[in-house]
Amino acid sequence: MGTYFHSVNLDEEKCRGCTNCIKRCPTEAIRVRKSKARIINERCIDCGECIRVCPYHAKKAISDPFDIVNTFKYKVVIPAPSLYGQFKAVYSRNHILTALKIIGFDEVYEVAKAAEIVSSATRKLMKKSDVKKPLISSACPAVVKLIQVRYPSLIENIVKLESPMEVAAKVAKMEIAESKNIAPEDIGVFFITPCAAKVTSVKARYENGSSFVDGVISIKDVYLKILSSLGKVRNIEDLEQAGFEGIRWANSGGESLALETEKFLAVDGIHNVITILEEVENDRLEDVEFIEALSCVGGCLGGPLTVENVYVAKTRLKKHLDAAKAKGSDVHEDEKEYSGDFALTGNVECKPVMKLDIDLAKAMKKLETLELINKELPGLDCGACGAPSCRALAEDIVRGNANETDCIFKLREKVRQLAVQMMELEAKMPPVLDKGIG
Ligand code: SF4
Ligand code: SF4
Numbered sequence: 087m088g089t090y091f092h093s094v095n096l097d098e099e100k101c102r103g104c105t106n107c108i109k110r111c112p113t114e115a116i117r118v119r120k121s122k123a124r125i126i127n128e129r130c131i132d133c134g135e136c137i138r139v140c141p142y143h144a145k146k147a148i149s150d151p152f153d154i155v156n157t158f159k160y161k162v163v164i165p166a167p168s169l170y171g172q173f174k175a176v177y178s179r180n181h182i183l184t185a186l187k188i189i190g191f192d193e194v195y196e197v198a199k200a201a202e203i204v205s206s207a208t209r210k211l212m213k214k215s216d217v218k219k220p221l222i223s224s225a226c227p228a229v230v231k232l233i234q235v236r237y238p239s240l241i242e243n244i245v246k247l248e249s250p251m252e253v254a255a256k257v258a259k260m261e262i263a264e265s266k267n268i269a270p271e272d273i274g275v276f277f278i279t280p281c282a283a284k285v286t287s288v289k290a291r292y293e294n295g296s297s298f299v300d301g302v303i304s305i306k307d308v309y310l311k312i313l314s315s316l317g318k319v320r321n322i323e324d325l326e327q328a329g330f331e332g333i334r335w336a337n338s339g340g341e342s343l344a345l346e347t348e349k350f351l352a353v354d355g356i357h358n359v360i361t362i363l364e365e366v367e368n369d370r371l372e373d374v375e376f377i378e379a380l381s382c383v384g385g386c387l388g389g390p391l392t393v394e395n396v397y398v399a400k401t402r403l404k405k406h407l408d409a410a411k412a413k414g415s416d417v418h419e420d421e422k423e424y425s426g427d428f429a430l431t432g433n434v435e436c437k438p439v440m441k442l443d444i445d446l447a448k449a450m451k452k453l454e455t456l457e458l459i460n461k462e463l464p465g466l467d468c469g470a471c472g473a474p475s476c477r478a479l480a481e482d483i484v485r486g487n488a489n490e491t492d493c494i495f496k497l498r499e500k501v502r503q504l505a506v507q508m509m510e511l512e513a514k515m516p517p518v519l520d521k522g523i524g
Pocket of ligand 2: 094110111112113114115116125129130131132133134135136137
């Protein structure tokens with residue numbers, strides 16, 4: 087199965103084995119065994135749902151420490167549009183971007199600007215007749231991974247364009263190297279992320295050197311630094327590059343609204359995304375041409391590494407959107423400006439980790455056994471066995487990772503049977519031995 091890097095990790099010390107997380111995981115990637123949670127790496131899509139629900143903060147997302155910026159001579163920050171919603175609306179976008187320079191960056195390139203480039207490329211793609219529709223956005227790496235592990239038949243529908251984060255890093259590096267005559271290897275590009283899935287997507291590409299991002303810092307980790315710098319800004323620089331269409335990507339529906347089609351569907355929240363992907367798989371959304379699917383409720387503003395409540399952040403972002411709209415922005419200019427190739431690097435591979443066996447005949451046999459075991463389980467989905475459902479326990483048993491007696495009802499039945507057998511045994515004791523014992 088290969089190795090998997092995951093931003094989402096477990097702090098075993100903090101885990102109390104409460105099982106709260108197992109039912110929220112969209113890919114049934116968590117089991118609780120011996121009173122500790124365990125993540126099945128191949129299944130985890132880094133959606134961060136378990137981080138949100140753990141009452142003991144035992145699930146955490148690993149991102150880069152701020153110090154990583156010091157490993158490069160020229161430091162460029164690429165902030166996610168969701169960053170703007172984290173601060174009070176009295177701070178303009180230029181104010182926030184200037185504060186980013188104060189905390190240690192030489193230059194800023196807005197991911198919102200790159201989002202406009204991706205929108206422009208997607209509009210062109212939509213007009214092509216040889217693409218499989220509905221096209222599914224590739225902007226959310228958790229959704230892309232979900233499709234890889236659970237809905238491989240929909241891989242063809244994924245928009246094969248780089249995400250705004252990768253486009254921003256690529257364009258920033260190219261432009262700065264050329265305009266400032268700096269060697270590309272001296273330029274470090276750092277993404278300020280609202281989610282764990284983007285950390286994973288960058289790190290997973292390090293192995294083949296296909297990411298242009300040199301470090302991923304979480305909004306949570308850098309928030310206080312920016313907040314204290316906002317008060318230190320004396321001259322607000324004019325650093326804004328993006329228009330409202332790019333900033334709008336932070337909200338669910340923002341990407342779709344830039345596509346000049348009414349035949350789109352925007353869905354947010356990983357469990358809602360699953361419902362919609364099932365509809366697509368069953369050919370029930372033939373009238374839809376584009377699907378924007380985001381793992382977090384509310385879109386990236388609701389990412390697990392943000393600091394502000396998603397609805398508060400939405401209200402704050404609206405001020406920035408209104409300001410950008412008032413300024414006016416001609417997004418379509420980008421179509422002339424950027425003819426660069428932003429096609430996705432590498433293939434989106436199928437990762438059939440939910441399959442019982444790669445051999446179809448063996449998989450069918452195992453499925454039969456699984457159904458038989460499942461029928462014998464109580465069907466309460468209580469989670470006491472450490473699996474998210476009775477069916478998941480049946481699957482674990484078939485895979486050789488659990489026993490029937492992990493189910494407390496089955497265990498009780500077994501104990502009862504043993505008690506009856508012992509009583510029967512006692513009744514059968516030879517009289518001489520019986521006396522000895524008495
Ligand atoms: S929610 Fe999951 S990770 Fe958190 S304490 Fe409970 S079992 Fe452990
Ligand atoms: S990050 Fe998402 S997929 Fe991974 S273990 Fe947590 S809930 Fe499951």
